[in-house]
Amino acid sequence: MKMVPKLGLADVRVMVAAAEREAKRIGVDMDIAVCDDGGNLLMFVRMDEARVSSIQIAIDKAFTAACARRSTRDYAASAAPGQPAFGIHASHQGRFAIFPGGLPISVGGHVVGGIGCSSGHPDQDEAVAWAGLNALAAVAP
Amino acid sequence: MKMVPKLGLADVRVMVAAAEREAKRIGVDMDIAVCDDGGNLLMFVRMDEARVSSIQIAIDKAFTAACARRSTRDYAASAAPGQPAFGIHASHQGRFAIFPGGLPISVGGHVVGGIGCSSGHPDQDEAVAWAGLNALAAVAP
């Protein structure tokens, strides 16, 4: 039977801590979520000034990136009106996120989860998610 | 631990009464909702001719404005097709309102809740919500 890598809580903490540091550095408190390859939540942190409405959105971005194995930014194009995936944002009871801030987490070519950030401009959200990915790559290359 | 202001029912009544008066003045019966900073309902009034389909929309506008800490009007631009937040209206099982009529309620620089109005043209809805905000500012500046 095939062996696949699996995120542990220690890995996830590295990602979340790095994302928090980046959020602090740019001055935007964020909601930060990491889920596994099944879209199930591993860790969530709400920074003090992060938006309440971004809790679910951060979790949804992590879910979408992990389960679709793509950056949520990629869907901005394909899910736009007139494009092939238009309407997909309403799937999963509205949990399918199609704006930047959700990134798949890959280890050795396998998607092992997703990280989602929300509360700032979508470009900021994505930069904070990248900080999490980069930190994991530094410890689990 | 940080201390934050909290809306009481007496404050909320002032807002709802002023919103009702403004709705009557412009001749459009409305659904009027006020929620706290966690998006939980504090008070709701359906004026006699307000729309049944606007009950949930008024509540959703209050929820969105409180939890995103922005006027729902602001999302009309950023959530339009081709814009960074397109698709966000489907989040929270469709409860994220992206048209005018929901305003955050701020006291001393803190968002303590949201007011949402619905049944008229979105500009009318927002004018009625403003009447509520202004009445609160007059008693709790």
Added chain:
Amino acid sequence: MKMVPKLGLADVRVMVAAAEREAKRIGVDMDIAVCDDGGNLLMFVRMDEARVSSIQIAIDKAFTAACARRSTRDYAASAAPGQPAFGIHASHQGRFAIFPGGLPISVGGHVVGGIGCSSGHPDQDEAVAWAGLNALAAVAP
């Protein structure tokens, strides 16, 4: 075509004010909801110390009493394990309330809505709902 009575906001205010007075008299702040004969919300008030988890329950009690045209207390017996309606509490996505505190509002033999109260012991909730019904009967006999 048949004519049916319809609750106006003025009637609803009489009920909610009386329910609030009774809640204050017994010293238990409550969530108080009134809906119309279609189960759609007419008015809601959260007293200052009422429970956040009782917001939805008060609304659900009003909905159930109005639409089933029975006191929610009546379902405690028929929806008990082994009884004919066991399981009905899970219908309507869990909105069907089967414990005391929701009463149908009748005018001239017609059910025109429901009132639901929550935050205390179910017997207290029901007493507060009765105060609302009695106040309406005094002005619209």
Added chain:
Amino acid sequence: MKMVPKLGLADVRVMVAAAEREAKRIGVDMDIAVCDDGGNLLMFVRMDEARVSSIQIAIDKAFTAACARRSTRDYAASAAPGQPAFGIHASHQGRFAIFPGGLPISVGGHVVGGIGCSSGHPDQDEAVAWAGLNALAAVAP
């Protein structure tokens, strides 16, 4: 306007860390959730061997304890068949938890949130939640 205390992320981390330590001590990996007084998530951690099905249950226990301002254990009695609150577990789309493991977080007489733990026997879940409460009391008495 009334001022109330509000949990910050630093407080929440103290609670979650203590809950994790207690879970390790008893040898049962847990899902641990903390939410604010509006039932909105502040932090969530899934320990490596915690159950996937307990993610939502831990979050629901935190939600229920915070919003009902009672231990979820208290509902085991009042929500049993034949008791006054039977059926309440189906409210809030099934999110109302009526078994041990969710505790309200009180500071200076105010409920500021809830902590919920799940994956073990309900008594174990509750013991781990208590470890979180005790740790907060030690730093914010």
